[in-house]
Amino acid sequence: xxxxxxxxxxxxxxxxxxxxxxxxxxxxxxxxxxxxxxxxxxxxxxxxxxxxxxxxxxxxxxxxxxxxxxxxxxxxxxxxxxxxxxxxxxxxxxxxxxxxxxxxxxxxxxxxxxxxxxxxxxxxxxxxxxxxxxxxxxxxxxxxxxxxxxxxxxxxxxxxxxxxxxxxxxxxxxxxxxxxxxxxxxxxxxxxxxxxxxxxxxxxxxxxxxxxxxxxxxxxxxxxxxxxxxxxxxxxxxxxxxxxxxxxxxxxxxxxxxxxxxx
Numbered sequence: 001x002x003x004x005x006x007x008x009x010x011x012x013x014x015x016x017x018x019x020x021x022x023x024x025x026x027x028x029x030x031x032x033x034x035x036x037x038x039x040x041x042x043x044x045x046x047x048x049x050x051x052x053x054x055x056x057x058x059x060x061x062x063x064x065x066x067x068x069x070x071x072x073x074x075x076x077x078x079x080x081x082x083x084x085x086x087x088x089x090x091x092x093x094x095x096x097x098x099x100x101x102x103x104x105x106x107x108x109x110x111x112x113x114x115x116x117x118x119x120x121x122x123x124x125x126x127x128x129x130x131x132x133x134x135x136x137x138x139x140x141x142x143x144x145x146x147x148x149x150x151x152x153x154x155x156x157x158x159x160x161x162x163x164x165x166x167x168x169x170x171x172x173x174x175x176x177x178x179x180x181x182x183x184x185x186x187x188x189x190x191x192x193x194x195x196x197x198x199x200x201x202x203x204x205x206x207x208x209x210x211x212x213x214x215x216x217x218x219x220x221x222x223x224x225x226x227x228x229x230x231x232x233x234x235x236x237x238x239x240x241x242x243x244x245x246x247x248x249x250x251x252x253x254x255x256x257x258x259x260x261x262x263x
Contacts, residue, residue, distance in 0.1 A: 001028035004190050005050075005159055010059035011214075012045055019045050021214030023059075027159065032181065032191040034205035034222065036198075038234060041211045043194045044086070047161045050192070051083045052076045063159070077107045082157035086164045088144040089151075092137030096128050096147055099136050100154045107155030118154050125183055126150045127176075142173045149180060160184060162193040166200050178204045202226060210234065 005027040012020040019042040027033050035043050048054035050061065052073035061068040068076060082103075090099045100122055104115035123129040126146045131139070136147060145165050152160060162181070166174045174197055181204050185191060195201055201208050202222050209219040212234040218225055225231060 001026070001031065003027070004029045004063065005192075006060075006062045007050075008060040008062075010046065010049055010061065011057045012042065012049060012054060013057055018214050020049075020056075023211065023214075023216055025209055025216060025219065027190045027192055029158070029190050030185055030188045031207070032185055032193055032205045034201040034208040035192060035194045035211055036196075036201055036208060036225075036231075037211035042214065043211055044163055046211065047083060047163055047192070047194065050076075050159075051081055051161060077155055078109055080156075080158035081161070082107065082152035082155050082159070083161035084148045084152050084163055084165055086167065088148040090136040090139075090144060090147050093135060095133050095135055096123070096139070096150075097132040099147060100150050103151040103154035104156075110156075115154070118156060122150045122153045125153070126180055141168055142176065145169065145177065146180065149184075153184070157189060160189050160191045162191060162195075164195055164197075165193075166195055166197040169197075171199070174199055198226065 003026045007026075008024050010020055010023040011018070019040075023042075023046060025033065035046070037043050045054055049056045050068070052068070052071065052075075056069055059069070063079070063081075066079075071079065091102070094102075097119060100119040101115055104110050104118045105112070110118065120129070123132055126149055128143065128146050128150060131143065136144065139147065149162070149165060166177050169177065178200060181191065181193070193200070193205060205222050207219060208222045208225040210217045210225060210228075210230055217234060218228055218230045
């Protein structure tokens with residue numbers, strides 16, 4: 001694996017709340033690394049640290065031999081980092097084309113001519129070339145998710161950070177997102193993908209990392225990680241909740257008063 005991003009012992013605290021205690025991982029070019037974990041595990045905080053939005057208390061983040069933790073958000077974007085957010089952040093009163101143009105011009109400091117060409121390429125990749133003159137505020141959820149990915153891609157990143165781009169979508173729409181991710185991966189971009197939709201982690205990643213209790217509990221092949229007892233323990237819930245789910249799954253029905261609260 002051609003490693004392009006290395007994190008060592010990343011730690012972040014908010015007062016006495018140690019959200020990340022010691023997180024280490026490697027990301028390769030053209031690799032999709034999935035990140036799963038319960039709410040509050042620090043998944044988005046980790047992406048914020050990588051993109052420069054959040055400062056790390058300690059640790060090391062190396063990209064192309066440079067320590068990223070010393071770089072600003074703008075420097076990281078122009079050096080090859082793009083990211084999406086859980087809630088799409090497109091400009092509703094601007095067209096799809098204009099939104100992507102912002103990413104190219106300001107995210108990578110391209111010339112106007114190069115920016116427009118890059119936008120055309122990205123719109124074709126994400127399947128929005130037919131809607132390039134529509135206002136972002138008029139788009140449906142799937143189209144807004146596509147646009148969110150497109151805005152990140154127009155800065156021509158080497159590392160793409162995806163934060164729940166499949167959240168809220170139907171099963172068929174998730175399949176469309178998976179196809180977009182496969183196209184991006186084939187171009188050699190390294191992808192770090194946070195998601196609660198487990199279908200995406202099994203079908204769309206090369207490796208999966210389970211984040212919990214401030215550290216990466218386990219990482220490996222998607223099938224192995226998803227079948228591990230660690231995932232049952234910290235991601236799916238307590239032993240009692242697991243037993244209740246198994247009873248329901250195999251026909252015993254829920255116990256009296258059982259109220260599931262699955263993500």
